[in-house]
Amino acid sequence: KQEVTQIPAALSVPEGENLVLNCSFTDSAIYNLQWFRQDPGKGLTSLLLIQSSQREQTSGRLNASLDKSSGRSTLYIAASQPGDSATYLCAVNTGNQFYFGTGTSLTVIP
């Protein structure tokens, strides 16, 4: 069974810092990997989707990378802002199922 791990579980940074969130998975047979943001009491908002054949995707201040062979993905956030404070989740798609990590809770301090 696919296991997805996210490190760190929580992260607190001052505004303006660049930061990296990590996601690792145990089975490299994936279709794609998706990063989400979840605000307290809300559903999930899709941030970036990386296909298994891709190495990275960028959207604004966000950049996600994928190293399928080593079972790793990173989400890079540039010039963090207080509005970035949320929980960030990664999910791997193995076909029928999506497996989620437990998330990284990010706090950006003004």
Added chain:
Amino acid sequence: GAGVSQTPSNKVTEKGKYVELRCDPISGHTALYWYRQSLGQGPEFLIYFQGTGAADDSGLPNDRFFAVRPEGSVSTLKIQRTERGDSAVYLCATKAEISYNEQFFGPGTRLTVL
């Protein structure tokens, strides 16, 4: 509508009661997923529909849980004889038919079993 919608947004019930949770997908999305999210955890897969049929229901925890999607659009997750441990946020997500397309989530239904 433009996005995935779920009703009700909150449901409080007593132990032993029956509940139904509804998901309205994005128009044209053939794949539909139900997840359960407990506090501090990531979403946990329950069931996946491709059209009207359940393509994978291996995540349903026991036979008290059942889901239908009779016309390939709206889906209902049904929980019989609810237990306190069923309390969680139930999330629905849909995506277009091609397997590598991204999934879009609804806001969830927060179920509390007293």
